[in-house]
Each structure stands twice: as structure tokens, then as C-alpha cells.
Amino acid sequence: MLPLSSHLLDGMLGRAFALVAVAILSGIYLWRYYFRLKMPNLRRMTGSVVLIGLAGVALSLNSTFFQLADADGETLSLAWQEIVPLLVQTSYGRYWLGFSLLLILALHTVHQGRWMVLNILGMVTCLTMNSHAADTGSVVTWVLHMVHISCVLLWWGGLVMIMLGRFAHPGVVEQPTLQAFSTLILPVFLLGLATGGWRLASAFFENGGLSTAYWALVAVKGGLLLAVMLCAWRLRQLLPQIQFDGKRYDDGLSLEFFFAVLLLLAAAMLTQLPPL
Numbered sequence: 001m002l003p004l005s006s007h008l009l010d011g012m013l014g015r016a017f018a019l020v021a022v023a024i025l026s027g028i029y030l031w032r033y034y035f036r037l038k039m040p041n042l043r044r045m046t047g048s049v050v051l052i053g054l055a056g057v058a059l060s061l062n063s064t065f066f067q068l069a070d071a072d073g074e075t076l077s078l079a080w081q082e083i084v085p086l087l088v089q090t091s092y093g094r095y096w097l098g099f100s101l102l103l104i105l106a107l108h109t110v111h112q113g114r115w116m117v118l119n120i121l122g123m124v125t126c127l128t129m130n131s132h133a134a135d136t137g138s139v140v141t142w143v144l145h146m147v148h149i150s151c152v153l154l155w156w157g158g159l160v161m162i163m164l165g166r167f168a169h170p171g172v173v174e175q176p177t178l179q180a181f182s183t184l185i186l187p188v189f190l191l192g193l194a195t196g197g198w199r200l201a202s203a204f205f206e207n208g209g210l211s212t213a214y215w216a217l218v219a220v221k222g223g224l225l226l227a228v229m230l231c232a233w234r235l236r237q238l239l240p241q242i243q244f245d246g247k248r249y250d251d252g253l254s255l256e257f258f259f260a261v262l263l264l265l266a267a268a269m270l271t272q273l274p275p276l
Helices: 008-034 043-072 076-080 083-089 091-109 111-129 137-169 173-208 212-238 248-270
Strands: none
Touching: 008 043, 008 091, 008 111, 008 137, 008 173, 008 248, 043 091, 083 091, 091 111, 111 137, 137 173, 137 248, 173 212, 212 248
């Protein structure tokens, strides 16, 4: 990973876009191959997701070029001339290149469930190896981060698809599907929560402490996580009711998604910050 710089926001947005792309692909997998629901405009949606992910790669690389120019005192045009060596000769560039190729491959694997899972896991691996979790050299930290990000993206992507089903295609996602999603995603969410806490403790002991900025962002992420959990708890209370109140559920779902978006941005920022 490159050192912290004034272009952290560029890298955060780029990583957030990349995470969103993988999350939505995970949601598409749940929608098509687990819940067996129809996917309107699948080709268009997958193409849009690929463009979002590639935009994230471009933003991340743009942030890197600015950092290289700042570090070497070069002009930006000179830094852009280093794109090929950066992509080919550095692990940072190779993982982003691999992520891009896997993302484009998703246009084909989205029609094949088993290959789609492998494709998504490959992209998660690339994102993991481009985070500070890979800098520690600890296999445990690397595995924890990969499990954590997989769980979070599966939950986030599933939430996106439920939102689309409720608001863009009324009548597609009804109470039975919502109950099935809630039952499935609860252990996934709890596993993501547990691995995130374990990873935080591991980073603390491996580094002998954490920076103030890192702790501050962890606190923000914790607050957003609490808000998401409260929203989800309220939605779970509404689901078993015989007289299901769809409007109240949709209002609560919108609020949970709002906090989930902020949580994803905080998580993207946290992966850009060094622990110390």
C-alpha cells in the first residue's frame, strides 16, 4: 500500500466504487441462484455494475498517480507515463489489473452460478491484497479481512437487491422473500461483525496500538453499525406480522440502506488508513 497522503479521498471513493460493484454482483447471485427470482434487465444492470467498478479502479489509480507526482516532485503528466510499470511491475497495480479483468469477466459469469461465485471470490481477494491487511504479512489478518469483507459485501449487495425489488419492481419481493433474506443474512452479518472485531483486535496487538485517526474512524464506523443493527432489528419485528405493513417496512428499509451506504464509505476509508 502507498503511504497516507492528501489524496486519500480519491482512493477512498475508488475503493468504495469497487466494493459497490462486488457487492451488487453478490446481490445478483443471491437474487438469481438462491431466491430464484427473475432479474429484469440483467445485462444492462451487470454492464452498469462493471462500469462502476472500472470507475473505481480509475479513481484509485488516479490517486496513486497524484501520490507519485507529489512524492517525486514530478508533473502529473510524467506520473501518468508510469502507468504500465505501475500496473505490471508492482503488486498494487497487478491486483487492480486482475480485479479489472475479473470484473469484465463478470459479464459472462453472471449467467453461470458456480463460476460467478469463483469470480466474486477472486475480486474479493484482489481487494484484500490491496488493503492494509496485506501489509502486515500475517496470514490470520489476511484471512480475517477476506472473510469479513465477503460477509459485508454479501449483506450489502443483498440489501441493494431487496431495495430494487421493493421500489423499482413492486410485487417481485414480498413478505416470504423478505423473511427468507432476513433468516439467511443474520448469521452472515454476525460473522462479518465477529471477524471485524477480531481483525481490529489483531491489528491492535500486532502494531502495539492504533493511531488516533484510525480509532476515530473506527468509532464512526461503530456508530453507523449500531444504527444499521437497530434498523434491522425493527424490520425483523415487522416481518412476522399477519397484517404486514409494507409502507412501514419500506420506510425502515430506506433508513437502513442510508446508514449502510455511509457504513460502506467509512469501511472504504478505513482500508486506506494505516493502523499507525
